[in-house]
Amino acid sequence: MARTEPSPTAPPGSVLLRQHIDTAGTSIPAFALAAGIDRTQLQRLVEGSGAKRVSVQTATRIERASKGAVPVSAWATDDDDAVALEHDATSAPDAAVA
Secondary structure (H helix, E strand, C coil): CCCCCCCCCCCHHHHHHHHHHHHHCCCHHHHHHHHCCCHHHHHHHHHCCCCCCCEHHHHHHHHHHCCCCCCHHHHCCCCCCHHHHHCCCCCCCCCECC
């Protein structure tokens, strides 16, 4: 299976996620399981193709599973409200970060 690389236009979260998966010596399916995220969704996030709108809940799960290596703020864009980046998984879980 070919290694998935983030697209050149991918958000910083995609790049950090790929780096974390490599550094941790894990796989996309294993990280997805640990984070409680669908494997296909995580694959898209790593590629950058599914990272246009990442919910705070998903970003928080990634941050926790990566032990902070991929912070919630890594999925933000310049258009985001700074307050949205401070939500945790218990507040507004469906709110979008990006």
